Amino acid sequence: MLVKAFQYVLFFIGLTLFGLGNAIAVKVKYVGLHPWEVLNVALYEHFGLTIGTWGVICGLVLISISFFTARRYISVGTFLNALLIGPIMDFFLWLNILPEATNSWIDYLILLVAIVIAGIGGGMYVAAGLGAGPRDGFMLSISNKTKLSVSQARMLVESFVLIIGFILGGPVFIATFVYTLIQSPVFQKSLVLFTSLGELYKNKKKPIREDVYL
Numbered sequence: 001m002l003v004k005a006f007q008y009v010l011f012f013i014g015l016t017l018f019g020l021g022n023a024i025a026v027k028v029k030y031v032g033l034h035p036w037e038v039l040n041v042a043l044y045e046h047f048g049l050t051i052g053t054w055g056v057i058c059g060l061v062l063i064s065i066s067f068f069t070a071r072r073y074i075s076v077g078t079f080l081n082a083l084l085i086g087p088i089m090d091f092f093l094w095l096n097i098l099p100e101a102t103n104s105w106i107d108y109l110i111l112l113v114a115i116v117i118a119g120i121g122g123g124m125y126v127a128a129g130l131g132a133g134p135r136d137g138f139m140l141s142i143s144n145k146t147k148l149s150v151s152q153a154r155m156l157v158e159s160f161v162l163i164i165g166f167i168l169g170g171p172v173f174i175a176t177f178v179y180t181l182i183q184s185p186v187f188q189k190s191l192v193l194f195t196s197l198g199e200l201y202k203n204k205k206k207p208i209r210e211d212v213y214l
Contacts, residue, residue: 003202007128010194011077012084014124019052019088021118026051026089027098028107028114032175034183035162036135042170051093052086059086059134066134070141075131082134111175112182119183123190127198 025033029041036058043054059082066073092098101107126132132140143153158180166172
């Protein structure tokens with residue numbers, strides 16, 4: 001029971017950090033955003049609602065597609081990811097406490113902080129072991145169906161998403177093309193660290209078998 005509670009705490013902290021990182025990035029969106037956020041911002045600017053709401057809608061669409069192509073990648077964590085990251089991001093934007101764009105080099109520093117925070121959060125919620133996010137699950141399903149590697153499937157999907165976002169007038173600039181290069185290593189380090197911490201916690205909570213010492 002305690003192990004499961006630990007997983008959910010880690011998962012929700014990870015989602016919160018990921019949403020916070022995305023919200024900070026949106027404040028300096030003119031320097032470029034991740035392809036998925038480029039699309040979400042473009043949809044928001046064209047059709048209203050909120051950026052986070054479009055994130056939820058896109059996530060649910062991807063889950064629907066994955067349901068018919070590779071439903072084994074869908075779990076409770078997939079739905080929680082799709083439903084919560086957008087509102088968390090909207091909440092931080094609504095609080096109006098995040099740094100505003102300065103139209104100087106400082107904005108690139110702000111974006112770097114945002115990418116690191118989101119990368120750490122992503123590693124945390126994946127390390128919790130409650131399932132892949134809707135975008136990750138969709139890319140895994142594409143990889144399975146096309147025999148492409150996961151990295152190739154990611155590049156294909158994100159390039160397609162970026163093109164749509166660009167056509168719709170989303171914020172594509174320098175940072176868009178280096179976003180993944182920075183976030184992926186941070187994500188990987190975070191995943192390894194929190195997976196190790198999770199395993200350590202689980203091992204501490206395992207009951208001691210007295211018969212082993214008899």
